[in-house]
Amino acid sequence: MSEPQAAAAAVTPDETAPGTPLLDVDGLNVRLPIDGIHRPVLREVSFSLRPGEAFGLVGESGSGKSMTARAIDRLLPAGAQVTGSIRFDGGDVGALTGAGLRQYRGQVAMIFQDPRAHTNPVRRIGDFMTEALRTNMSVPAGQARARAVDMLGQVGIEDGERRLRQYPHQLSGGMLQRVMIAAALLTQPRLLLADEPTTALDVTTQAEVMAILDDLRREFGLTMLFITHDLELAAAICDRTAVMYAGQIVEIRRSSLLHDDPLHPYTAALAGARPDIAQTAHRLRAIPGRPLSAFEAPQEECAFAPRCPHAQDACLAEVPDLIEIGGGLSRCVRTEELRGKLQGAFDA
Amino acid sequence: MPETPVPGPPVPETPAPEANGTAALEVAGLRKEFGPLVAVDDVSFGIPEAGSLAIVGESGSGKTTIARMIVGLERPTKGTITACGRDRSRPARSARDRRRRGGEVQIVFQDPYTSLDPRQSAEATIDEVLRLHHGWPADRRRTRIAELIDLVGLDARQSRALPRALSGGQRQRVAIARALAAEPRVLILDESVAALDVSIQAQVLNLLADIRDETRVSYILISHDLAVVRQLTDEAIVLHRGAVVERGPTARVLDDPQDPYTQRLRASVPRPGWKPRRRALAGAREERQTP
Amino acid sequence: MSAAIPVTAARPVSRTSRGWAMLRATGPAGIASAIVIAIATFMAIFGTFLAPYDPITPNLSLAWVGPVGGHLLGYDFEGRDVLSRLIVGARTSMLGPLAVVLGSMLAGVLLAVAAAWRGGALDAFISSGLDVLFAFPGILLAVLAAAVFGAGLTAAAIALSIAYMPYVARVLRGAALKERNQPYVAALEVQGASATSICLRHLIPNIMPLIVAQATILFGYAMVDLAAISFLGLGVQPPEPNWGVMISENQVGIPQGYPLPALAACVCIVAVVIAFNVLGERLFEQAQAAPR
Numbered sequence: 001m002s003e004p005q006a007a008a009a010a011v012t013p014d015e016t017a018p019g020t021p022l023l024d025v026d027g028l029n030v031r032l033p034i035d036g037i038h039r040p041v042l043r044e045v046s047f048s049l050r051p052g053e054a055f056g057l058v059g060e061s062g063s064g065k066s067m068t069a070r071a072i073d074r075l076l077p078a079g080a081q082v083t084g085s086i087r088f089d090g091g092d093v094g095a096l097t098g099a100g101l102r103q104y105r106g107q108v109a110m111i112f113q114d115p116r117a118h119t120n121p122v123r124r125i126g127d128f129m130t131e132a133l134r135t136n137m138s139v140p141a142g143q144a145r146a147r148a149v150d151m152l153g154q155v156g157i158e159d160g161e162r163r164l165r166q167y168p169h170q171l172s173g174g175m176l177q178r179v180m181i182a183a184a185l186l187t188q189p190r191l192l193l194a195d196e197p198t199t200a201l202d203v204t205t206q207a208e209v210m211a212i213l214d215d216l217r218r219e220f221g222l223t224m225l226f227i228t229h230d231l232e233l234a235a236a237i238c239d240r241t242a243v244m245y246a247g248q249i250v251e252i253r254r255s256s257l258l259h260d261d262p263l264h265p266y267t268a269a270l271a272g273a274r275p276d277i278a279q280t281a282h283r284l285r286a287i288p289g290r291p292l293s294a295f296e297a298p299q300e301e302c303a304f305a306p307r308c309p310h311a312q313d314a315c316l317a318e319v320p321d322l323i324e325i326g327g328g329l330s331r332c333v334r335t336e337e338l339r340g341k342l343q344g345a346f347d348a
Numbered sequence: 349m350p351e352t353p354v355p356g357p358p359v360p361e362t363p364a365p366e367a368n369g370t371a372a373l374e375v376a377g378l379r380k381e382f383g384p385l386v387a388v389d390d391v392s393f394g395i396p397e398a399g400s401l402a403i404v405g406e407s408g409s410g411k412t413t414i415a416r417m418i419v420g421l422e423r424p425t426k427g428t429i430t431a432c433g434r435d436r437s438r439p440a441r442s443a444r445d446r447r448r449r450g451g452e453v454q455i456v457f458q459d460p461y462t463s464l465d466p467r468q469s470a471e472a473t474i475d476e477v478l479r480l481h482h483g484w485p486a487d488r489r490r491t492r493i494a495e496l497i498d499l500v501g502l503d504a505r506q507s508r509a510l511p512r513a514l515s516g517g518q519r520q521r522v523a524i525a526r527a528l529a530a531e532p533r534v535l536i537l538d539e540s541v542a543a544l545d546v547s548i549q550a551q552v553l554n555l556l557a558d559i560r561d562e563t564r565v566s567y568i569l570i571s572h573d574l575a576v577v578r579q580l581t582d583e584a585i586v587l588h589r590g591a592v593v594e595r596g597p598t599a600r601v602l603d604d605p606q607d608p609y610t611q612r613l614r615a616s617v618p619r620p621g622w623k624p625r626r627r628a629l630a631g632a633r634e635e636r637q638t639p
Numbered sequence: 640m641s642a643a644i645p646v647t648a649a650r651p652v653s654r655t656s657r658g659w660a661m662l663r664a665t666g667p668a669g670i671a672s673a674i675v676i677a678i679a680t681f682m683a684i685f686g687t688f689l690a691p692y693d694p695i696t697p698n699l700s701l702a703w704v705g706p707v708g709g710h711l712l713g714y715d716f717e718g719r720d721v722l723s724r725l726i727v728g729a730r731t732s733m734l735g736p737l738a739v740v741l742g743s744m745l746a747g748v749l750l751a752v753a754a755a756w757r758g759g760a761l762d763a764f765i766s767s768g769l770d771v772l773f774a775f776p777g778i779l780l781a782v783l784a785a786a787v788f789g790a791g792l793t794a795a796a797i798a799l800s801i802a803y804m805p806y807v808a809r810v811l812r813g814a815a816l817k818e819r820n821q822p823y824v825a826a827l828e829v830q831g832a833s834a835t836s837i838c839l840r841h842l843i844p845n846i847m848p849l850i851v852a853q854a855t856i857l858f859g860y861a862m863v864d865l866a867a868i869s870f871l872g873l874g875v876q877p878p879e880p881n882w883g884v885m886i887s888e889n890q891v892g893i894p895q896g897y898p899l900p901a902l903a904a905c906v907c908i909v910a911v912v913i914a915f916n917v918l919g920e921r922l923f924e925q926a927q928a929a930p931r
Binding site: 061156202203204205207208210211214215229230231232237259269270273276277280281283285286288290291307 | 515518545554572615624
Binding site: 454 | 831
């Protein structure tokens with residue numbers, strides 16, 4: 001855990017990183033046909049991941065966090081209109097086809113919220129885990145199984161040989177998610193997209209799965225994009241975190257600063273709305289209204305303005321840019337004057 | 349701490365509520381078996397008028413089974429459930445008895461998307477409950493519907509809309525209004541805010557706090573979310589594999605957990621400065637750095 | 640907020656407009672089918688007033704005479720106007736399948752909902768009972784009924800109702816079971832509402848789109864089966880006009896070079912059956928895809 005000072009010292013490398021990022025998303029706009037009309041779901045999403053970094057993407061429903069991951073893995077629904085660029089290791093992801101796309105997907109592994117929906121119930125764990133190794137990388141079956149057993153050991157599953165012979169329904173949710181992590185790591189990917197991997201799990205199981213994910217990511221030097229609705233969870237395991245609202249990134253920040261020194265009113269509101277386990281509040285600082293999707297939110301002004309207690313006329317004039325401040329980025333015209341005043345600003 | 353972290357059967361501790369005279373709800377020695385599986389094992393607790401109790405546990409702890417037994421959707425294998433002084437551990441004998449029980453204990457479920465009839469507006473939903481419980485004329489029911497809709501913070505347009513036109517939070521408000529229409533003494537909240545977005549969850553939790561102040565209804569909050577539990581309840585029991593492992597005032601249980609399972613649960617909640625740890629190592633490290 | 644809002648009891652969407660919306664969503668083929676069905680239904684109701692000529696009294700001097708002015712489809716084997724017989728015959732041709740559909744749907748819905756609601760032993764009992772009934776082909780049962788109770792539309796309709804009922808019950812049981820496990824049903828139970836009222840006011844209305852789709856498809860099958868039974872002489876009895884009977888009595892004309900009377904009745908049956916099948920399938924797809 002870095003002290004605020006240490007974080008301040010790290011300001012410059014934070015947002016203007018030297019060297020090539022592993023993943024660079026720049027000005028990504030996605031429109032999807034909804035009720036017959038193409039409507040925006042992502043608006044001007046830009047961020048980059050340095051090699052070995054864990055990057056959090058936090059937001060409520062409709063914020064576009066999962067859509068961002070799908071855009072990165074080229075899994076957008078048919079009919080999607082995409083502008084902007086996604087570059088992986090310098091190469092344009094949007095231009096990939098056929099073998100190139102397959103090779104790219106081999107380097108980008110994905111784990112999902114519901115592991116059961118992503119496994120075939122009639123295939124054994126071993127079959128599922130070793131498939132990519134055997135078919136894409138021509139590893140002999142015996143060797144593939146040995147590597148699978150070894151990887152299961154790394155995610156804390158000791159009796160790997162037995163597990164490989166089992167079917168998905170014989171494993172608990174937490175166990176199956178660990179298997180998914182092991183399977184994802186087997187092909188030695190460089191980027192891991194984790195889309196709410198622990199949301200369906202119990203808290204104690206979540207803590208364990210997160211610990212495993214965190215350990216292995218460091219051990220393998222893996223870059224991770226971690227998507228969640230839980231600000232505290234992202235803050236705990238990510239180096240930097242982006243907060244999304246209505247299809248836009250509203251703040252990118254060093255995770256350790258996100259809770260105590262938020263830049264954007266929405267980040268502060270999100271942190272403030274969550275009940276605190278350590279103290280009983282008389283009333284929670286609820287955000288009025290409901291989270292909006294990109295196409296429901298105002299298009300020509302700040303998307304959060306209708307729900308924001310700090311909104312002024314200036315907020316309605318135009319869509320705010322991401323402003324660099326305090327080592328982070330904030331999409332709020334009042335960022336500078338509000339800095340330090342956001343915590344507690346929501347008390348009724 | 350004087351509280352006894354009792355894992356064993358007959359829970360010796362007297363449930364706090366009995367000091368206040370009649371309990372709104374009293375559960376004693378409750379047990380439920382599904383075939384060879386014991387889902388709920390000798391659970392006892394009580395809630396006073398206008399009190400609140402959290403039943404905390406993870407999936408498979410038996411917490412939802414307890415809720416279903418209290419509202420009569422499951423039949424207990426053993427034990428008694430008493431609401432407002434009347435036994436409800438056996439199936440209701442008559443239609444009148446069934447309705448009376450409905451007027452004593454109500455429940456709000458987790459999933460706002462399936463807990464409303466897709467063909468019924470909020471108004472029609474509440475009206476049906478009012479017809480069932482009270483022999484009121486139409487204009488009196490209309491007044492009451494308007495009051496309830498207002499109480500849960502919906503507007504006139506939303507009250508006439510079908511569920512599919514409402515958001516998750518709005519649907520959950522309708523479900524709360526439906527439960528309150530029966531004017532219950534006890535309201536069971538079965539993970540009722542778990543499926544909601546954080547900003548909406550805060551709204552609904554505030555609403556529930558307001559309702560308790562206004563109506564003096566007792567809450568049983570079934571939840572895995574310790575922060576939510578802290579917000580809404582005075583007392584808590586912690587369930588693990590069907591049995592109560594710890595009980596006491598919510599703040600005490602969360603701040604100073606005695607049972608190892610409660611401790612592990614508490615330590616697993618992400619919070620500022622939290623780092624996830626593997627369980628094998630967690631025990632050792634936890635001991636070393638206890639504040 | 641909303642303190643004194645006038646609360647109207649009006650439903651947000653009326654039943655008729657929901658029906659129209661359902662029909663519109665079936666597309667051009669569905670609407671065309673609905674028009675064919677509407678015409679056939681109109682003929683079935685008002686046929687006796689619409690028919691230009693007497694459909695019953697024979698005039699053998701006109702037997703097998705082809706289309707002439709005023710008699711668009713000519714005369715049948717006994718010299719009766721074919722068009723008039725088709726129009727009047729619509730009644731028995733449509734009424735039979737209607738009775739079969741009503742009978743099998745009523746029994747099927749009842750059994751399906753009872754099985755889904757109570758579950759356990761009753762469900763097992765009903766399900767195995769249905770499995771036994773599956774073994775009897777509809778036509779065979781109808782022929783058997785005719786042998787025991789004598790030929791006629793009533794016996795055939797009852798027999799077919801029984802034979803179709805298991806198909807209805809099996810599909811609807813699944814849907815009813817899914818609905819029964821919805822939390823809103825549990826919420827009503829907790830309120831103290833009776834099983835009958837929950838089923839009638841909530842469960843069945845929510846599976847209604849599926850019931851309508853099933854009934855529509857079934858109507859087509861019932862029409863074919865009943866036409867076959869009448870063709871065999873075990874259903875509607877001549878000289879009563881009926882499309883199945885008309886095929887049967889005029890089939891001798893086909894090898895003799897007078898195919899029109901039999902063919903016209905065939906076309907009526909085929910058109911109506913196709914219409915019911917197309918519309919039913921469309922409605923079924925719609926019911927399956929319905930969002931919550």
